Structure formats: C-alpha cells, structure tokens
Amino acid sequence: MKTFACGDVVPGCGARFTSADEDGILSQVAGHAAADHGVTDITPELVQSVRSHIHGA
Numbered sequence: 001m002k003t004f005a006c007g008d009v010v011p012g013c014g015a016r017f018t019s020a021d022e023d024g025i026l027s028q029v030a031g032h033a034a035a036d037h038g039v040t041d042i043t044p045e046l047v048q049s050v051r052s053h054i055h056g057a
C-alpha cells in the first residue's frame with residue numbers, strides 16, 4: 001500500500017491518500033489538486049515531486 005500526504009508538497013494541506021500503487025495515488029492527487037488547489041496543469045515536475053514523497057511498499 002502506498003501513502004502520500006499532500007502537506008509534504010503543499011505546506012498546510014492536510015489531505016492524505018492511499019492506494020495500491022503510485023498511479024492510483026497520482027490520479028487521486030490530480031483530482032485533489034484541481035478541486036482544492038486550483039491546479040489543473042499537472043506538470044512532469046509536479047508528478048516527480050509527488051512521486052518523491054510517496055511512502056510505503
């Protein structure tokens with residue numbers, strides 16, 4: 001199970017995500033970023049930043 005805390009990338013955000021794999025995390029984060037942070041442009045840099053903060057086996 002993979003976990004990701006949005007607060008690791010966006011200070012102050014309390015959203016947390018869990019999924020079986022990194023792609024599942026990224027799809028949830030994409031929806032959250034658009035809905036809660038107004039970020040609709042998911043750049044390779046943003047994806048890399050998220051991936052670097054995903055924890056779990």
Ligand SMILES: [Zn+2]
Pocket residue numbers: 006007010013014015032036037
């Ligand atoms: Zn967030």
